[in-house]
Amino acid sequence: MAPLADLYQVSMAYGHWRAGRHRAPAAAELFFRRPPFRGSFALGAGLAEGLRGLRAFRFSAADVAYLRSVLPSTTDDAFFDYLATLDASEVTVTAVPEGSVVFPRVPFLQVKGPLLVVQLLETTLLCLVNYASLVATNAARFRLLAGPDVKLMEMGLRRAQGPDGALSASKYSYIGGFDCTSNILAGKLYGIPVRGTIAHSFVMSFRCLEEVQPRDLPPRAGGDPVDLAGLAVSWLQRVCDLLQTPPSKANQGELAAFVSYAVTFPCDFQGLLDTYCVRRSGLPNFCAVALALHQLGYQAIGVRLDSGDLAQQSKEIRGVFRACGAHFHVPWFGTIPIAVSNDISEQSLEEFRRE
Amino acid sequence: MAPLADLYQVSMAYGHWRAGRHRAPAAAELFFRRPPFRGSFALGAGLAEGLRGLRAFRFSAADVAYLRSVLPSTTDDAFFDYLATLDASEVTVTAVPEGSVVFPRVPFLQVKGPLLVVQLLETTLLCLVNYASLVATNAARFRLLAGPDVKLMEMGLRRAQGPDGALSASKYSYIGGFDCTSNILAGKLYGIPVRGTIAHSFVMSFRCLEEVQPRDLPPRAGGDPVDLAGLAVSWLQRVCDLLQTPPSKANQGELAAFVSYAVTFPCDFQGLLDTYCVRRSGLPNFCAVALALHQLGYQAIGVRLDSGDLAQQSKEIRGVFRACGAHFHVPWFGTIPIAVSNDISEQSLEEFRRE
The missing domain is CATH 3.20.140.10 (nicotinate phosphoribosyltransferase)
Known part of the structure; x- marks a missing residue:
């Protein structure tokens, strides 16, 4: 040394x-x-x-x-x-x-x-x-503010002082009370649970549903594969009717990205809502794909918000999930986990607790 | 990777x-x-x-x-x-x-x-x-504020996100316009100039002049070694008279540490002034040892301040150096470099420029 x-x-x-x-x-x-x-x-x-x-x-x-x-x-x-x-x-x-x-x-x-x-x-x-x-x-303070049930994930690799700074952050966040990290190497070296789904770049890499390949998904209980893209499009219409938002405002590339990801990871589908407009695109697109998955027996694992007023938006999103759950008779929809990232601070954790 | x-x-x-x-x-x-x-x-x-x-x-x-x-x-x-x-x-x-x-x-x-x-x-x-x-x-912004002549040194190893965070800090501070680092490994790996003299722990490890060993220093031009401790004690009296501060308030351990360091590095003596009272201990002790060294043909390289109001104290110290230089007819004394450390920010650099 x-x-x-x-x-x-x-x-x-x-x-x-x-x-x-x-x-x-x-x-x-x-x-x-x-x-x-x-x-x-x-x-x-x-x-x-x-x-x-x-x-x-x-x-x-x-x-x-x-x-x-x-x-x-x-x-x-x-x-x-x-x-x-x-x-x-x-x-x-x-x-x-x-x-x-x-x-x-x-x-x-x-x-x-x-x-x-x-x-x-x-x-x-x-x-x-x-x-x-x-x-x-820092991790212990976040844990105290968040309470025992909220999942806390460290994802600082890209902003750390190089590789070993990032590894230290993953390791000592975990020791301080975090649940998991985005850092693969930290998972491999220290056995810390690693998590991760999609980024905005994945959403932006699609422009239309025609790019989704493969698009067929067999029902969870078995049976003939179903075209998830087609199913999602029909659900999008119903969701937009309920939310009173025009389907034309739901970005088709985003819908394609969600469908593609859902076909690939049907048991681990998480929607990243804020690549385009959350209310008129991300949220309806997510609900459409999640309800299509539900029809085939799968349950989405949640959504993620990475910008804007996280506490306020989370509240609105929770309302939409409850409305969808009630309207379409899908009880678990009301409690879909909402993950937030981007500048999470002690202050924003307190705001969440208040909401 | x-x-x-x-x-x-x-x-x-x-x-x-x-x-x-x-x-x-x-x-x-x-x-x-x-x-x-x-x-x-x-x-x-x-x-x-x-x-x-x-x-x-x-x-x-x-x-x-x-x-x-x-x-x-x-x-x-x-x-x-x-x-x-x-x-x-x-x-x-x-x-x-x-x-x-x-x-x-x-x-x-x-x-x-x-x-x-x-x-x-x-x-x-x-x-x-x-x-x-x-x-x-960050380094470039500091350099722009400090101007081309001020020496800027990076010393963040102990606060960095581990070894490679510290190495990156040394390397990219240098690229951004800093002059040197305290980090030995950065010097060895990247060829960045390294600097460093003493810390408070060194000063505190001495209690009295009897602990200084060896204490004899030959004049720079050659000749019989002289007891630097004795010489410094006599200079301390004269400095305290000039500054109108009681010699009894000058900490003897600090004086011992300065003498010990000066005997060891007679061409690179830097005084760390703020282990005890700057005005009544650090400053008189430094001046005494620097003037004793001067009598033997050596020139101190400067002082360092690591706490308190750095800009205000630097001004006072500059005044004392000028007074000593004039009174004891030692012209270079008035321009002894004053180094400051501890929480140096863009704001403190601006304060220095204003003073």
Whole structure:
């Protein structure tokens, strides 16, 4: 892991070494002054990674050669020889169990060992524990606000600080109370449940129903395949009549994308509602395909909203689902899960709870 | 690099594959809607990493086995066989040169190739380009505010999203206009200049001058070593007289730390002023050691402030340096560089410019 450190750790190490204090017993404590997110607590996390960092702590010959090129030319050669002998075998770590609730100004990790090594480990440990604790804390706060039943999914891969930032976010969100991640690698490496259905790009890649191929789906209970596209078109008319919205405003490419996805994943159909107009296109198209699927014995798993006023729209969508469920005598329709994404914050979670 | 992707890329890929559209020609464009930091531009960066991601794009047997365990059991086996054959050899990328100024809603990277592969590459490329561009943009904005002469140093390793987040921050800050980093690994891997002197922990590890060992320093021009601690103590009295502050308020551990560091790095002595009281301890102690060094022919490289009102304190410190320089006839003292760290923002840079 070395040299995952700030250069000043090495200059100070040289200072300690020259003063003959490099093996003096030292203890360093990790704590925070203010809890993140204007809160009152944090979760301490990242311990396993920190311990791996300690075990891997060692300066290779190349590391030492690099440091020699960076420190002043007056630096004593024997110091570099000494660096090459170091490891963390004399270091002991005491810490709260991974994911514990921790409070400001109360140390949650203590490192003891020879002064020089403890000094050199500081940045490594901070780097591995700080972000882990921050993300776990954020996840726990979201979980507290959302309550125990809401599903929380982490999908930050594209915005993270590169691959391992994203993996840390997936892992420590899960530790903090999230249910799943969009990140395949996090699922593969850590066994975190992964989820995902479709994006706007999939919806936009279709222009008309003629592009849907294959379009036949056998009923769930068995029997001859049925043309799902044709079935969805007839349902769209009935849904639009009920919702008093013109079928011509329902985007045909979107309907095609929904049908195509539903034929492919009949037991896992989720509609992404906001590629075009939610009320006049996304929602009628989804209801049409979901009702067509229902006619064949399948149940849609939900919808997703990715823009706009999520709380307000969710309320309207819930109303439409209830109306459809009652009108078409499909009881489960009223409780179709509504997923929201895009800038979910503590504030938006609170708004949802109020609605 | 695969599977650095969100799961929905794979579900959509299956949708495209089943519809026989997996090899349809596709183009995806990367752009942003709003510039970051309420600004009007961004720097496009991360291209080299993106291209490496493309070259490495491949599903291993283990990746495919994992995806098989995650997708619905009805998924066609032939799809997984197809995934195992994929690479990005049919993909072409067009992009602005690394670090170019880019504007909202103007694509700065275009990916062309078979629909399914282009789809699967989306998250990988976003992950590698988004943060790189964000950090480079931030650095460029800091550089514009600070002007061409101020030195800007990145020292975010301990707060980054793990090791590679930190490395990206170092690299793209440098591309955006920073001068150096504290991150040794970034220096070693990318050739970015690294800097660093001492932290508060070094200052706090000393309690009194008796702990300083060795304390003798030969004059720069050669000759018998002189006890720098004794010399600094006599200078401290003179400095305190000038500044009208009691020598008893100058922390002895801090003085010891400064002397120890100055003996170790006589050509690179930087004082960290705010472990104790800046005005009555850090500043007099620094001036005493810097003047003692000066007497032996060495020139201190500067001071660092890491807390409090940085702009206001810098002004006061500059005044003290000028007074010392004039009083003790040491012309370079008036222009000693003052480094500031801790929460440096665009706003604080503007405050500095105003002062």
